[in-house]
Amino acid sequence: MTDAPYNPDPKAHPGLHAIAIFEGLKGVLALAAATGLVLVGPLPLRRWVEALISRFHLDPQHGVLPGLLQSINPQAVHLAVLVVLVYAAMRLAEAWGLWRAKAWASWLGCIGSAAYLPLDLYALYHHPGWHTWTVLVINLAVVAILGRDLIKRRRN
Structure with a gap:
């Protein structure tokens, strides 16, 4: 197998590299978010949501944040990590493909x-x-x- 030099498609739009960089950054940020979710885990997330509820004097029984608080558990965090990793893989694949036109x-x-x-x-x-x-x-x-x-x- 030979490593042919990269020759961009002459028909490709010149803005593809800019979009590739943007998509690549989104992919890297998604990887960082997934890593953060794995490292932090559900307990600190629960404490942060509880602190938001307390700080803004929200009803701890009703609303979006109490509902979110009840859904934060290890399984939900693992599912969120999986979804974010799939998103990151798609963004990075798209970035590579756009860079290569x-x-x-x-x-x-x-x-x-x-x-x-x-x-x-x-x-x-x-x-x-x-x-x-x-x-x-x-x-x-x-x-x-x-x-x-x-x-x-x-x-x-």
Whole structure:
């Protein structure tokens, strides 16, 4: 087997590397989060949620945080770690594929980013602000760049 030098696809969009770096960072952050969940475990998480309930004088019997508190257990933490690891693997695979200008990675990124758009619009409607606009614009840019890359590949 020979190691051929990397030759990027000349039909690929130049923004793929920027998106690859962004996706790679998301994958690395997800790995850090999974590692943190494994190292911390459920007991400190429960104490942090209890501290939030106490700090903000919330009803300890009703609401989102008490419900979350009741669901934090070793099995739930292990499941969360598994889900975060799968997410990290997908982000890192997508980042590698985009860096290497693979069409499958453009498809994965385009579909993945487009799936967030309804949630972004919902967030914008209910919580308008610069942060929700920023997230929406970034996701639209990613979909546009990856979609343009796929259309350009199709034409050639």
